[in-house]
Amino acid sequence: MSPAPGTVDPLPESRAYNPGNMESLWPVIEPLLANVSKPARYIGGEMGARRPEHDGFQVAWLLVYPDTYEIGLPNQGLQILYEILNDRNDSLAERAYAPWIDMEQAMRENGVPLFSIENNFPASAFNVIAFNLSAELVYTNVLNLLDLGGVPLRSSDRAVSDPIVMAGGHCTYNPEPLAEFIDAFVIGDGEEVVGEINAVISSWLHSNSGDRDRRILREALAQIDGVYVPALYGSRYDGQRFMGTVPVGNAPPEVIKRTVADLGQWPLPRQQLVPLTEVVHDRLNVEVFRGCTRGCRFCQAGMITRPVRERPAQQIRDMVRDGLQRTGYDEVALTSLSTADLSGIESTVRDIIDDPTNGGRVSVSLPSLRVDAFTVATAAEIQKVRRTGLTFAPEGGTWRMRRVINKLIREEDLYGAVDAAFGQGWRRVKLYFLVGLPTERDEDILGIVELGRRCVEIGQRYHRSVTIVASVGGFVPKPHTPFQWCAQDSMEELQRKVALLRAASREVRGLTVRWHDPAATTVEGIVSRGDRRIGAVIEQVWRAGGTFQEWSEQFRLDLWLNAMESEGLSIDELVHRERGPEEALPWDHISAGLHRDFLWDDWQQALEGSGVADCRWTPCYDCGACTDQGIEHIVASSLPPAGGSQGTGQDLSSASKVPVRFTSAPDQASTFAV
Amino acid sequence: MTGSSAEMQLRIRYTKLGKIRFTSQRDVARLWERALRRSRLPVAWSKGFSPRPLLSFGLALPTGAESLGEYLDIELDSWDSPGREVAHDAIGILDPVTSAALSTFLSSLLPDGLSVQAVAPVPAGSGSLQHEVSSCTWELEVAGVTEVQVARQIDAVLRSSNVPVRRVRKGRMLEDDIRPAIRSLTLGADCGRDHRGTEGTVALSATVATKPRGVRPGELLEGLEADLVLVRARRTHQWIEHGDARWEPLSEAGELPGETGLHAQERAS
Numbered sequence: 014m015s016p017a018p019g020t021v022d023p024l025p026e027s028r029a030y031n032p033g034n035m036e037s038l039w040p041v042i043e044p045l046l047a048n049v050s051k052p053a054r055y056i057g058g059e060m061g062a063r064r065p066e067h068d069g070f071q072v073a074w075l076l077v078y079p080d081t082y083e084i085g086l087p088n089q090g091l092q093i094l095y096e097i098l099n100d101r102n103d104s105l106a107e108r109a110y111a112p113w114i115d116m117e118q119a120m121r122e123n124g125v126p127l128f129s130i131e132n133n134f135p136a137s138a139f140n141v142i143a144f145n146l147s148a149e150l151v152y153t154n155v156l157n158l159l160d161l162g163g164v165p166l167r168s169s170d171r172a173v174s175d176p177i178v179m180a181g182g183h184c185t186y187n188p189e190p191l192a193e194f195i196d197a198f199v200i201g202d203g204e205e206v207v208g209e210i211n212a213v214i215s216s217w218l219h220s221n222s223g224d225r226d227r228r229i230l231r232e233a234l235a236q237i238d239g240v241y242v243p244a245l246y247g248s249r250y251d252g253q254r255f256m257g258t259v260p261v262g263n264a265p266p267e268v269i270k271r272t273v274a275d276l277g278q279w280p281l282p283r284q285q286l287v288p289l290t291e292v293v294h295d296r297l298n299v300e301v302f303r304g305c306t307r308g309c310r311f312c313q314a315g316m317i318t319r320p321v322r323e324r325p326a327q328q329i330r331d332m333v334r335d336g337l338q339r340t341g342y343d344e345v346a347l348t349s350l351s352t353a354d355l356s357g358i359e360s361t362v363r364d365i366i367d368d369p370t371n372g373g374r375v376s377v378s379l380p381s382l383r384v385d386a387f388t389v390a391t392a393a394e395i396q397k398v399r400r401t402g403l404t405f406a407p408e409g410g411t412w413r414m415r416r417v418i419n420k421l422i423r424e425e426d427l428y429g430a431v432d433a434a435f436g437q438g439w440r441r442v443k444l445y446f447l448v449g450l451p452t453e454r455d456e457d458i459l460g461i462v463e464l465g466r467r468c469v470e471i472g473q474r475y476h477r478s479v480t481i482v483a484s485v486g487g488f489v490p491k492p493h494t495p496f497q498w499c500a501q502d503s504m505e506e507l508q509r510k511v512a513l514l515r516a517a518s519r520e521v522r523g524l525t526v527r528w529h530d531p532a533a534t535t536v537e538g539i540v541s542r543g544d545r546r547i548g549a550v551i552e553q554v555w556r557a558g559g560t561f562q563e564w565s566e567q568f569r570l571d572l573w574l575n576a577m578e579s580e581g582l583s584i585d586e587l588v589h590r591e592r593g594p595e596e597a598l599p600w601d602h603i604s605a606g607l608h609r610d611f612l613w614d615d616w617q618q619a620l621e622g623s624g625v626a627d628c629r630w631t632p633c634y635d636c637g638a639c640t641d642q643g644i645e646h647i648v649a650s651s652l653p654p655a656g657g658s659q660g661t662g663q664d665l666s667s668a669s670k671v672p673v674r675f676t677s678a679p680d681q682a683s684t685f686a687v
Numbered sequence: 688m689t690g691s692s693a694e695m696q697l698r699i700r701y702t703k704l705g706k707i708r709f710t711s712q713r714d715v716a717r718l719w720e721r722a723l724r725r726s727r728l729p730v731a732w733s734k735g736f737s738p739r740p741l742l743s744f745g746l747a748l749p750t751g752a753e754s755l756g757e758y759l760d761i762e763l764d765s766w767d768s769p770g771r772e773v774a775h776d777a778i779g780i781l782d783p784v785t786s787a788a789l790s791t792f793l794s795s796l797l798p799d800g801l802s803v804q805a806v807a808p809v810p811a812g813s814g815s816l817q818h819e820v821s822s823c824t825w826e827l828e829v830a831g832v833t834e835v836q837v838a839r840q841i842d843a844v845l846r847s848s849n850v851p852v853r854r855v856r857k858g859r860m861l862e863d864d865i866r867p868a869i870r871s872l873t874l875g876a877d878c879g880r881d882h883r884g885t886e887g888t889v890a891l892s893a894t895v896a897t898k899p900r901g902v903r904p905g906e907l908l909e910g911l912e913a914d915l916v917l918v919r920a921r922r923t924h925q926w927i928e929h930g931d932a933r934w935e936p937l938s939e940a941g942e943l944p945g946e947t948g949l950h951a952q953e954r955a956s
Contacts (some may be wrong), residue, residue, distance in 0.1 A: 052709035341721030
């Protein structure tokens with residue numbers, strides 16, 4: 014490893030990767046903290062944090078979330094790997110987050126490198142630096158953090174003594190934009206593969222110096238299922254057009270994602286980190302299932318995480334009880350892509366609330382509500398302590414639009430949900446929509462306002478003043494979804510649609526429209542479906558000072574446009590163009606387990622406006638996620654949940670007759686049949 | 688205090704030292720809320736749509752400053768709660784022994800750097816910390832100046848009748864005179880206890896009024912008009928004053944202000 018700055022420490026051969034004379038950087042960090050915003054971001058000290066001792070024989074990982082501490086700390090994926098690596102006897106892990114701009118400047122001015130928040134060791138003292146990639150716009154931060162850590166930016170420039178740079182998370186399903194900078198990507202669930210990777214790295218680090226060559230390590234890593242080593246692949250182009258990526262070294266032609274077959278075997282994190290300072294999602298989080306088969310066509314998470322794997326109900330109750338007792342939180346979120354779909358959700362939440370050992374004042378939050386009155390009744394019952402806002406995601410403004418995206422919510426479902434929400438005391442409901450969806454017409458845009466207007470009217474039956482917030486995002490087609498072939502709306506078109514929406518909504522009192530910046534949507538489009546050539550664009554934007562691009566006050570469209578132009582790349586070609594069935598896609602060598610013809614057929618069905626059912630409760634339509642991987646759904650209930658339609662194949666006409674009693678007193682709302 | 692049906696009020700004295708000084712007052716409030724939930728003490732809650740535990744913190748401590756004496760009043764509910772037995776064992780009879788046990792127990796639930804020194808029941812109807820505390824003492828370590836320079840500046844401040852400092856309030860620059868708030872200002876650390884000064888720094892001690900508004904350490908140094916860097920600020924005492932007498936809201940030994948007088952009041956009720 015590189016010695017700490019300013020030290021030269023020749024190491025005995027047997028301990029050659031020992032970071033050596035490592036010293037805490039705290040004495041140089043501490044004086045900086047008096048003059049930066051939110052200094053508690055940099056002190057660690059969370060309940061559950063480890064303080065591993067570096068003995069020189071364990072592989073030392075620095076797990077990095079490339080955004081601020083308050084965004085990154087709650088990330089469950091990072092916390093799970095943190096526990097696994099620290100519990101193994103051949104590895105240890107510390108954490109780092111992106112220092113905010115003021116801190117970064119202070120660090121650079123004072124020669125302080127990126128440091129771990131546990132032992133305050135420099136990033137370059139770790140064997141592995143592993144990034145969690147949850148969003149494309151953080152990519153410039155990844156480069157910035159490598160630079161701040163004193164690590165050569167490009168994989169090809171790194172010496173034997175430099176850290177191995179890895180990345181995991183949902184964005185790795187199109188790894189190409191970061192291919193030049195990352196030594197190895199992990200595709201899929203990390204719980205099992207992280208140990209396999211550690212074993213390979215450990216044996217490489219302990220090998221004779223003659224064999225300690227990064228090329229040898231690359232090839233060894235590439236043999237692990239689910240690990241993608243981009244240096245062993247090459248891409249071809251024909252002018253602007255991407256033509257394909259193939260192995261140029263000893264590596265498989267296709268890297269298939271890793272899937273943990275049984276979530277019940279991984280009851281992690283056992284010791285969720287409880288921060289000293291405020292963060293987002295500041296509560297106990299318990300993942301109740303992984304995967305989603307609702308089949309919303311715009312949703313990458315729902316496509317790449319199949320199949321549905323529920324955690325056993327008793328394990329959920331144990332994790333909640335133990336977690337609440339350990340942390341002192343009074344709120345627990347049952348997390349998943351659609352928690353209302355958990356088998357037996359009502360009895361699970363009731364058990365949590367009724368458990369006397371939980372202290373009696375616990376609220377349960379369901380981060381993703383299904384749009385129906387039944388779900389609202391559950392929400393009303395369980396949020397006794399503190400009522401969070403209610404949010405529903407119809408996503409499309411008309412039934413036709415929602416059929417295209419396979420989000421099969423009837424208007425009566427939404428009105429029933431909103432009626433129940435206002436009837437049970439809420440005065441503010443938030444609705445999520447997307448604009449720029451394929452086949453979208455102006456009437457679909459105006460449909461958003463119409464839905465909002467009706468929801469306000471429903472609310473006014475209960476309260477004098479109500480607010481409906483319609484939050485509108487610009488649609489970005491994502492790899493490994495049925496929409497991966499479609500043309501993304503231009504920035505001008507998105508701006509026109511937003512203007513249309515604003516003009517129409519101005520006449521509706523009680524309806525507030527918020528929208529995402531179409532410029533940021535465009536840039537997200539560049540990176541989402543970009544090929545390797547986008548790496549140079551990311552680097553240019555970073556060199557021009559473009560960090561924290563997902564923060565609206567830091568976002569700089571001009572930097573991205575300039576970089577695209579100077580690299581000779583066309584945004585129209587990459588973002589605003591529909592692809593044909595035979596065209597090579599930059600992520601074709603990465604497999605989420607989904608058959609390409611399944612995705613294409615689903616794309617064609619979208620254009621016809623026909624939906625597909627949720628295969629959890631209906632026959633398999635062979636998307637590939639289960640059949641080819643030898644795994645299957647783990648779902649406790651063979652029946653879809655009561656109430657609502659949404660692709661469950663139920664009798665839609667019953668949606669307005671959900672067994673909910675509306676009362677103004679939330680405490681009495683619990684008398685509904687399951 | 689807030690018209691609640693709380694049966695008992697506890698006052699807690701604790702320190703905030705080390706890395707945790709970079710957390711804010713709000714952060715510390717959240718840390719206390721979680722620690723108290725884990726303690727199972729029957730903390731009383733406010734009524735209404737968004738109930739909160741009835742905790743009241745005294746004088747806010749600026750982010751980055753340490754303290755040897757922070758205070759927190761907690762209202763406790765009836766004993767008919769899941770925490771009853773824990774609470775009864777620990778504070779049912781609050782003699783010095785159980786008070787020490789409760790201090791140790793609460794400290795074990797708090798992160799490093801927050802440490803409980805004393806706990807005592809406060810009679811119903813006592814004034815709030817916010818209302819009662821009227822001055823506090825700071826110990827400051829500064830760098831970039833010599834002791835002689837600091838001494839000269841202290842002298843100048845004490846002799847002048849007006850010490851203007853500027854501050855931004857609601858986007859406007861205001862000028863405040865902090866001289867009336869300065870009760871004492873001396874060179875050297877005033878507290879003899881376990882203090883290790885940082886090498887190369889000059890220590891000074893100041894007692895300032897907290898009303899009508901608190902004087903922050905930074906303002907004090909601005910008033911000194913010396914080109915110095917604040918290395919460390921540590922609040923050593925908070926004071927409740929009556930005439931010429933002053934008490935800490937709760938001493939390290941667990942004594943409340945005017946202990947005898949308050950007992951008399953308690954007996955009378």
